[in-house]
Amino acid sequence: MIKSLAKYIGQYKKQMLLAPLLVLLDVIAELSMPILMSKIVDEGIPAGDTGYIVKIGIYMILLAMGAIFFGVANMKVSSTAGQGFGANLRDALFKKVQSFSFANIDHFSTGSLVTRLTNDVNNLQNTLTMGIRLLLRAPMMLIVAMILAYRINARLSLVMAVAIPILGIAIALIMTNAKKLFTVMQTRMDALNSTIQENLIGIRVVKSFVRQDYEKKKFKKSNDALTDAAIRAASLAVTNMPVMMLVVNAATLAIIKIGGGLVINGVMMTGELISFISYIMQILVSVMMLSTIFLMLARAEASGKRIIEVLETQVDITDPVELKDGSILLQKSTSAMGISRNNSQVHPGKIEFKHVSFKYTVAGTGENVLSDINFIVNPGEIVGIVGGTATGKTSLVNLIPRLYDVTEGAVLIDDVDVRNYKLDDLRKGIGMVLQQNTLFSGTIRENLLWGNENATQEELEKVCKDAQAHSFITSFSQGYDTFLGQGGVNISGGQKQRLYIARAMLKRPKILILDDSTSAVDSATEEKIRKSFYSNFKDTTVLIIAQRISSVSRADKILVLDDGKVMGLDSHTELMKSNRIYQEINTSQQEGVLANG
Ligand SMILES: Nc1ncnc2c1ncn2[C@@H]1O[C@H](COP(=O)(O)OP(=O)(O)O)[C@@H](O)[C@H]1O
Ligand SMILES: [Mg+2]
Known part of the structure; x- marks a missing residue:
């Protein structure tokens, strides 16, 4: 010792x-x-x-x-x-x-x-x-x-x-x-x-x-x-x-x-x-x-x-091991073949899950949270993810920037296993609004600049307008220099969520992941944020986890998760026609709307 x-x-x-x-x-x-x-x-x-x-x-x-x-x-x-x-x-x-x-x-x-x-x-x-x-x-x-x-x-x-x-x-x-x-x-x-x-x-x-x-x-x-x-x-x-x-x-x-x-x-x-x-x-x-x-x-x-x-804790998610010829060795995958790094230079934002299973090793129950997940999201697509609570939505998207590593199978971005990217490169390409998110003590501007420290004021304002945050920021007397207390105590939940989104957008990522990130925003504002995705993020692959089907009904595709399994991946119209689980979720939400008057 x-x-x-x-x-x-x-x-x-x-x-x-x-x-x-x-x-x-x-x-x-x-x-x-x-x-x-x-x-x-x-x-x-x-x-x-x-x-x-x-x-x-x-x-x-x-x-x-x-x-x-x-x-x-x-x-x-x-x-x-x-x-x-x-x-x-x-x-x-x-x-x-x-x-x-x-x-x-x-x-x-x-x-x-x-x-x-x-x-x-x-x-x-x-x-x-x-x-x-x-x-x-x-x-x-x-x-x-x-x-x-x-x-x-x-x-x-x-x-x-x-x-x-x-x-x-x-x-x-x-x-x-x-x-x-x-x-x-x-x-x-x-x-x-x-x-x-x-x-x-x-x-x-x-x-x-x-x-x-x-x-x-x-x-x-x-x-x-x-x-x-x-x-x-x-x-x-x-x-x-x-x-x-x-x-x-x-x-x-x-x-x-x-x-x-x-x-x-x-x-x-x-x-x-x-x-x-x-x-x-x-x-x-x-x-x-x-x-x-x-x-x-x-x-x-x-x-x-x-x-x-x-x-001496072994950090289990690390950069890939680089071989002499410039190729990199798959870390934990069963097939330890080298993949040329050149593939990762083009980065159009395709996401592929191949036979992915996942369980939490530390605090988990030992059961798979995700089992045999297979799907492909093409570059530039907007994909909604719906499913009941605890069906594994958050766990699924966490695998993309390697917040956790898969237990079996592989997650690929642009046909390269995520474990083969340098962690920094991988995460720089992905903008993520975590379900459990936080702001830090400092001004609004400082917090936003986490997304891109070199962003200009125009860029800041642009993303804040897209995320419907600009108007409330400018309504504060200090504007972008308004000081946020620890965790952003002095602004509302919906305002925080809009800042998280703006912060992630400012990264100009190839892949943008929003995990239930408009839950505290009113429907009209949410609709405006969504519109900006469709018009401004044509090149960005966007994954949106949402509670309300209405939040994702216009997405290119919707992934339906149930009990850690993919139960459907199609457009809203098709799912409404043929997917029983999707229909059930939809019906229950309609009833909710009716019951609430
Ligand atoms: N850090 C963790 N450690 C252990 N188990 C977890 C952890 N996070 C989530 N889980 C479990 O994984 C399952 C799926 O959770 P999650 O992916 O957060 O669901 P969703 O986002 O669909 O509500 C739940 O049963 C939850 O208890
Ligand atoms: Mg979740």
Whole structure:
């Protein structure tokens, strides 16, 4: 794990190397103090040599200042390394998440990704900052202090032989349990973040359904679960504290008792005993520091695993593998034949589904959502797609820009398998208005320019007129510079939909896909938008998923979907004559109209 994370230290290697050096100097300065102290007590005081005492005293002051300087310098250097490492890691995670396919995103919940990018990275970052200090300092102090104590009095240091194993056992006990507890804690933090996020995004729905109480309870449950896990982890660390303090104090008592006897018998000097006790304290403090570090490492390990899981996720929808002769290899297809890339240069917008079956691998039921779909849409045709809810309409069109990949069969654009296009090229050629769409904080213009960042004002106005958005945009006092809040809160659903359409049109795509994208627009406006397709998008292949048959009745062809299967592909007139499902949908909608008066 350390190996795969170490590369994110990147440009902070210098600090990583400098830090231990500073720690070493700090430790040397600190451990020299007791030696000087014993010189004052054992030599200066008995001889009554004030000059000597003052001289050693000044050395001690200088050493103390040195220790402070090295300590502060080390803190600065290791914080820089830690923060820098955290920034690099977050950056890498964010980039990775950007490359995720829809299926990858289905796998991690958004809340969990947020926790991993923030809290888990913070854990690692803090561990590194503290780690480079303590991880070196504690063992160094321990070893040097042990040697010095041993040199003062070997027999007396046997007390350590009893104390250290007891502390060791205590630490081992913490470690074995801590990692489990910290993993549980992070998972609960995921759950909490997901709850918060869902609630905040859907806060309007929550309020309109008067579900605040339910949401509060849900939040409390997540929050309590997290608190519970955090307390359990903390109390594990806390219960070990008394044990350690007990051992430390018992050891000190034993040394004073035995050492005092030695001093009285004249075997040991008072100054030696004083420095011996300082070393023993330092040894025990180091051991406790080590236990803190082990706890931190346990927590970092839990977080590190979660981060690596994201970083090492196999992105399942990627660019095709290019062969030496310029042809590209089909990625997952059963027939792994190379297809010349030249085919993809002409791009008139023909769509073909060949024996396509599809199921959702991550959150799906395991059943096919689409089974054996076969149809061809010719360049420039306008095709409607109708069918009841959950019949697979959205799933079907998502396969075209490879938001998901087919499970079996192939989707072809201009006779080339979509998996053989470079993803960017493929998606640039397709304008898509997703059923679940969104606008971003920024002006209307900024949002529209997603479709084509180089578009001129005229082009903007042209598509907005086509999408029936121009008049409402200009009715705002700021016009195209009107600022949209997060998700476009300050405009209506129908207005948003018209902006989505304009944004997709601005791409001037060869294929335009509209997934139920006029559901919030009134029929008269919808009719106008539709007219503009027929007159302005003659070269564009347009797929329109619609709830109302009236929305697509003038299309060249209508694809009727039922239960993930194609039940018809023909013109409205023909389908009305012969297609039972189409007739049923039509009848039910007529009844709806009549019932509504
Ligand atoms: N991301 C997903 N993960 C798992 N199942 C999904 C996902 N999206 C849709 N489904 C399921 O696929 C089926 C078809 O959904 P969809 O294509 O959205 O239907 P439609 O657009 O016709 O209403 C539904 O049963 C739905 O529950
Ligand atoms: Mg849908």
